[in-house]
Amino acid sequence: MPETPTGLTTMGRCLIAAGIAAAVCAVVLDERDLLRIGAFTIALPVFAALMTWATRQSLRARRTVHPNRVSVGGQARVELTLHRVGRLPTRIGRLTTLRTAPGARIGRRAVLVDAVPDALGHPPRLWAVLPGRTGGGVACPDYLIVPLVRGRHQVGPLTVRVGDPLGMAEYECRLAGRSPLTVLPRVTPLRGLPAGLGRGEGDSGSTGLRRGPGERDALIRQYRPGDAVRTVHWRSTARRDELMVRLEERPWHGGVTVLLDRREQAHRGSGPGASLEWSVELAASVCHHLLSRGRRVTLVGEDGITLANGADPDSLLDSLAMLRPSAQPGLIPDPDGAGELFAILGAVDAPALGPLVRRWAGGYAHAVLLDVAAWGAGAGCGVAAPSGVLTDAGWTVLVGTPNRRPDDVWDEFCRRLPLRLGTGR
Secondary structure: OOOOOOEEOHHHHHHHHHHHHHHHHHHHHOOHHHHHHHHHHHHHHHHHHHHHHHHHHOEEEEEEEEOOEEEOOOOEEEEEEEEEOOOOOEOOOOOEEEOOOOOOOOOOOEEEEEOOOHHHOOOOEEEEOOEOOOOOOEEOOOEEEOOOOOEEEEEOOEEEEEEOOOOOEEEEEEEEOOEEEEEEOOOOOOOOOOOOOOOOOOOOOOOOOOOOOOOOOOOEEEOOOOOOHHHEOHHHHHHHOOOEEEOOOOOOOOOEEEEEOOEHHHOOOOHHHOHHHHHHHHHHHHHHHHHHOOOOEEEEEOOOOEEEEEOOHHHHHHHHHOOOOEOOOOOOOOOOOOOEEEEEEOOOOHHHHHHHHHHOOOOOEEEEEEOHHHHOOOOOOOOHHHHHHHHHOOOEEEEEOOOOOHHHHHHHHHHHHHHHHHHOO
16 A cells, blocks of 8 residues: 655664664663663664554555435535554544645544545544554544535545654555545526427327328417428418418427537636536536426537437436536537527627527527626627527527526416417517
8 A cells, every 4th residue: 555654753863873882872871781781772663664564564444425426515425434453552533624724743543534526525633543452443433525526526535644652753654545435516496388399299289280291280389580481371371361381290209409509718717617518517407307208308519419318317417427528619519419508608699699590490499598798807799699590580589697596587488388389588
């Protein structure tokens, strides 16, 4: 096991030097009693060093992290169990948490430090009384980890510094390695589903959209800017004397495609308060909510690559936990994307939205535009121009800011989508 260069302390080395000096003086002065004192002074720190080294060799530890998957802001409990092997007369005393400075010395006991990344908090300092009778293992008091940053982190290693009661020798070694801890993005509970979401996708609201093989859609609505001319229902237009369009026949199990813009240049801020983290939390909340309602969700990146697919919320959250910013310069629509689109976009200019507008038209797309200038210094593209382009194309457009929670955005979406589908705005 790796260890730091430890052994005799300053006190131990001084005692050996004093013993050598006493032995030299005893020989010069022909004093046998002084020689015995010198020999004892030399032997004492050497014996303490040997016993401390043997005690260190007999210590073992086990760490358990429960649960090993936790959301940002949640709590994970770490349990440590210290025990000994061999036949040394070592009693493992009960361990308690100490509130000390990082360089403090805790008497002449065993000081344990469990390394914890900055994203998980501060490492605890624990101590155990070692001298005494032979005994078994004793569990340490549990300590809690409250992660602040999503990702896959490592807890550990656990190191121990063992010293003798007189402070003449110290040894440090590693007792336990690292334990993985996956920190998932925070999932905010959402309420309800907007009327009209999932039309033609096999969801509620699609009843009657596909009655049989080859049968065309008979539902119509008012024309909205951005609708393709080929979707105009001329018979209904002539009968009502206003332009009407038919609802396109959509894939039966298309579901909802959630597009997450993770471009580094499209976000501002750093750490847990960055705009990218806000986007990840919103994406996790929306995906988890749709999956819990039986919708099929496909999570894609700004480059059109699928990040997660299917109906397993755990794998989707794991994908979001490991998500990192990308250097992709622009937005590329998913070529295989089906169903409706729910896009979470960072800073984007109006021309860059062209591929998305051409891919999803006719009212089957929705977007949350982040006002990234509110997340920190730096110029942003603003949301007025891209919002106008998407609105003219028939999209439902919402704006995300740091002081808005995911459930606030979703509640607004639930109110606005039925209104837009009914009024054409």
